[in-house]
Amino acid sequence: MNKAQPQPRHWRKSSFSGQTAPECVEVAQLDDSVGTRDSKNRSRGHLAISPVAWAALMQSIKQ
Template structure:
């Protein structure tokens, strides 16, 4: 039986932060989901696409 993903929020997110994204390492890539509504599902990106996304966010 596969283990459950370890979803985590950024260390920059405060405990009461309303707008957070969680990430998890999945067998098929990197998962992204809305921390307010985890039951809504998630997106899965390849590691390369996730790295590109993070770079683009950091660069504005």
């Protein structure tokens, strides 16, 4: 996990989260990867995922 926060980035919250959902994952396009982080604990950093792995994950979720 990358402890340093990318600066500046636009982190997006899942559309399934709603405004008051306590459990949420945020996603941002980083320079060479896709970043994911816990919206409740942003200071703990993010997980960087390769674009290929991210696409495979999204395809798997949509099935």
